[in-house]
Each structure stands twice: as structure tokens, then as C-alpha cells.
Amino acid sequence: MAVYTDVQDEELAAFLATYDIGTVLSYKGIAEGVENTNYFLHTTAGSYILTLYEKRVREEDLPFFIDLMQHLAGKGLNCPLPVSNRKGEALGRLAGRPAAICTFLEGIAVRRPTAQHCGALGAALARLHLAGRDFGRTRRNALSIDGWPPLFAQARAEADTVSPGLAERTRRELEALRAEWPSGLPSGIIHADLFTDNVFFIGAEVSGLIDFYFACTDAFAYDVAICLNAWCFEADGSFNLTKGRALLAGYLSVRPLAPEEVEALPILCRGSAMRFMLTRLVDWLNVPPGALVKPKDPLEYDRKLNFHRHVRHARELGLAA
Ligand SMILES: Nc1ncnc2c1ncn2[C@@H]1O[C@H](COP(=O)(O)OP(=O)(O)OP(=O)(O)O)[C@@H](O)[C@H]1O
Ligand SMILES: N[C@@H](CCO)C(=O)O
Numbered sequence: 313m314a315v316y317t318d319v320q321d322e323e324l325a326a327f328l329a330t331y332d333i334g335t336v337l338s339y340k341g342i343a344e345g346v347e348n349t350n351y352f353l354h355t356t357a358g359s360y361i362l363t364l365y366e367k368r369v370r371e372e373d374l375p376f377f378i379d380l381m382q383h384l385a386g387k388g389l390n391c392p393l394p395v396s397n398r399k400g401e402a403l404g405r406l407a408g409r410p411a412a413i414c415t416f417l418e419g420i421a422v423r424r425p426t427a428q429h430c431g432a433l434g435a436a437l438a439r440l441h442l443a444g445r446d447f448g449r450t451r452r453n454a455l456s457i458d459g460w461p462p463l464f465a466q467a468r469a470e471a472d473t474v475s476p477g478l479a480e481r482t483r484r485e486l487e488a489l490r491a492e493w494p495s496g497l498p499s500g501i502i503h504a505d506l507f508t509d510n511v512f513f514i515g516a517e518v519s520g521l522i523d524f525y526f527a528c529t530d531a532f533a534y535d536v537a538i539c540l541n542a543w544c545f546e547a548d549g550s551f552n553l554t555k556g557r558a559l560l561a562g563y564l565s566v567r568p569l570a571p572e573e574v575e576a577l578p579i580l581c582r583g584s585a586m587r588f589m590l591t592r593l594v595d596w597l598n599v600p601p602g603a604l605v606k607p608k609d610p611l612e613y614d615r616k617l618n619f620h621r622h623v624r625h626a627r628e629l630g631l632a633a
Contacts, residue, residue: 315341316600317349317364319407324362327406330397331413333357344509346595346608347525349409352416359416361392364409368591369525371410376451377524378402378412380444380501387443390520392417419512419519427558428516430543434562436518437506437539441532441567444501453504453528455587457493460486463590470597475611482589485617489583494576497531504528504535507542533573536563537580540629541588541616549615556630569631577626585620589613 324336334356342350342361349364365374378394382402385393392414394402404411422429453459464482471479503510504526512520536559544555563569569577592610599607627633 314343314346314606315349315351316366317407317409319351319362319364323407327404327411328355330399330404331395332398333360333395333413343606345523346606347523353413360395361414361416362406362411363414364406364411365525366409369410373451374403374410374412376449377527379449380447380527381414381524383447384440384443384524389440389443390417390518391524392520392522417512417520417522419514421509421511422513423508424547425508425543425555427552427554429513430555431558431562432513432516432518433506433511433539433543434536434559434564435566436511436521436562437503437535438563438566440503440506440521441500441535447501450529451527453502453530453534455504455526455591456530456534457489457583460489460586460590463594467590467593467597471593474593474596475614478593478611478614481614482586485582485586485621489579489586492579493583494531494572494579497533497573497576498570499529499531501527502530502532502535504530504538506535506539531573531576531580532567533569533576534580534584536560536569536573537577537584538588540577540581541584541613544630545616545619549612549619551619551629553628553630557632558630560626560630561632574626574631577629577631578620578623581623581629582617582620585613585617589617 328336337354339351339353347368348366351362353360353362381391381394384391395413396402402412468479510523540556543559544552546552589610592608596607596610
């Protein structure tokens with residue numbers, strides 16, 4: 313996370329006084345991440361994460377995220393559990409922002425995942441898809457194909473300052489995606505942002521999944537595509553087929569992919585690369601003054617998009633023939 317909103321000692325003490333989790337021993341802003349403000353919070357009762365919800369999270373969606381984490385935790389998935397205050401409410405307000413306190417998860421986010429990590433991640437993703445099946449609530453994916461043109465409109469005029477030709481490349485690609493985007497794929501709750509920083513490991517095992525603030529109802533295979541992009545490319549921009557194979561084999565060990573999901577995987581990877589290129593581009597061009605945040609490189613995803621433009625079959629992404 314980043315820190316967009318400062319929290320003063322007195323206001324935190326007053327906020328905590330409404331909970332049964334003791335008093336503050338220490339708290340510290342977390343620089344990682346780009347979406348919300350997060351603090352490590354140590355109280356006399358233990359360790360927690362305090363989140364203040366920022367820009368992209370709509371306040372009316374927060375009960376969905378909180379209920380989802382409670383549902384998934386109830387299904388045995390290791391994800392942050394929102395803590396309720398004495399009134400039984402998990403959502404409050406702090407420093408003028410909506411805020412929640414969640415349980416702290418142990419484990420380490422790997423920066424350079426191995427094929428073994430990718431396999432474990434694939435299986436964890438499929439378990440998440442199964443655990444969400446009876447959640448009973450839905451949320452539209454605001455960052456799918458209909459959400460991309462408005463993002464592009466925000467960045468278009470300045471896109472070529474980031475890379476010459478980026479505006480025209482993106483315009484053409486958006487047209488192509490619109491023409492080929494699949495519909496009717498098996499759908500349910502997806503995480504939609506399961507990058508390496510949102511998955512904790514203890515040794516080779518997944519110990520926890522965090523950051524459910526993009527979770528929504530969409531094609532399961534789109535979540536697989538997001539993970540292939542986030543986990544299986546090397547720093548030099550090449551796609552690591554061994555990691556792709558491991559991720560897909562891990563996923564398939566828990567949930568099979570239907571033929572139409574397999575067929576759609578290349579275009580879903582292209583779309584997923586577009587989604588992250590665009591949100592990164594908008595953020596890159598709009599860093600709020602004074603915020604403790606390091607914007608992520610949009611061109612990393614422009615290059616991934618270019619790779620996927622040439623992929624014709626999921627075999628090229630690692631699916632066993
Ligand atoms: N429940 C938790 N237990 C332990 N650490 C956590 C927890 N939640 C968040 N963190 C820490 O805070 C950091 C940022 O959290 P998170 O990824 O949710 O932020 P974000 O701003 O939404 O990030 P992103 O850019 O991935 O969307 C994580 O990398 C992790 O170090
Ligand atoms: N995981 C995203 C940031 C949160 O949307 C990215 O790497 O662009």
C-alpha cells in the first residue's frame with residue numbers, strides 16, 4: 313500500500329476505543345502498494361492492518377469486500393478477516409476516510425517467484441474460485457472492457473510522453489479487444505489483482521491472500537490471465553513457459569478449465585495486460601503531490617500486451633497439449 317492519508321495519534325486512539333482490541337503500541341505507514349492507505353498496527357491485543365480506502369475504491373462497494381473476506385475466511389481460505397467494533401461494524405471512518413482493521417497474515421510475498429511458487433499460486437487461485445461460488449453477492453467488474461475507454465480518455469493526451477506511439481497503439485488495441493472480447497464464460501467471484509505482492513508464502517506453501525479490493529464477478533479464466541501476466545514474465549520481458557505450465561497445472565489440479573475458457577485465454581491475457589497498462593498509465597501521469605507512493609511502470613504491461621498479440625493458443629502460455 314501507499315500512504316495518502318496521515319492518521320494522527322489522537323484520532324487513532326479514539327477510533328480504537330470503539331473496538332475490543334486493546335490500545336495502540338505502535339503504528340507505521342506501509343509504503344508498498346498503490347491503491348489504499350495502509351498502516352501496520354500493533355496493539356496490546358496483537359498485530360493488525362489498518363486500511364483507509366482511497367480513490368479507486370467506491371464507498372458503496374466496501375460492504376461487498378468486507379462480506380467477501382468474511383465469507384472466504386469462513387470457507388477456510390487464509391485471507392484477512394475484518395475486525396468488528398463493539399457495535400458489530402467492520403467499517404468505520406478515520407481521518408475523513410472509510411476505514412477498517414483486518415487481521416495480520418504471516419508470510420512473505422516473493423518478488424521473483426519460481427515455477428514452484430507459480431504452481432502453488434495456481435492452485436490457490438482455483439481454491440479461491442471454488443470458495444466464492446456460494447457467496448451469493450455480485451459486483452460488476454468496473455475495470456473490464458467497458459472501463460478501459462474512460463481510463464484511456466484520461467491518459468490519451470499525454471500517453472506519448474511516456475512512450476512515443478503509445479496513444480495510437482492503445483487506440484488500435486482497444487478496438488481489436490472490443491471486436492474479439494468473449495462473453496458467457498464460466499464466471500463467479502474473482503480476485504482480479506492477485507499479483508505477487510498480494511500472495512504470502514511460508515516456504516513453498518501459500519500462507520495467505522490479501523487485497524480483495526478489486527474482487528468482483530467476472531470470468532474465472534480472466535483471473536487466470538491476470539495471474540499469468542503477473543507471475544510468469546521475467547524481468548527482461550520474456551514469458552517463462554515453465555512458470556506458465558506450473559501455474560496452469562496448479563490451477564487445473566483444483567478446477568478444470570472448460571474448452572471455451574482455454575480458447576479465450578490468449579485474448580483474456582491481452583485484455584488483462586491492457587487493464588493494468590491503463591491504470592498504471594493514469595497513475596503514472598497523476599501522482600498526488602506529497603503522497604508516499606511509487607507508481608508502477610505502465611510500459612511493462614505495454615510489452616506484455618505486445619507479446620500476447622502474437623499468441624494464438626493457450627499452449628503457448630503453458631497449457632498441456
Ligand atoms: N492482512 C495483512 N497481513 C499482513 N500484511 C498485510 C496485510 N494487508 C496488507 N499487508 C501489507 O501491506 C502491503 C500493501 O497491501 P495491499 O497490497 O493490500 O495494498 P494496495 O495499495 O491495495 O496494493 P496494490 O497496489 O497491490 O493494489 C502488503 O504488501 C503487505 O505488506
Ligand atoms: N497490481 C496492480 C496495482 C493495483 O491495481 C499493478 O501492479 O498495476
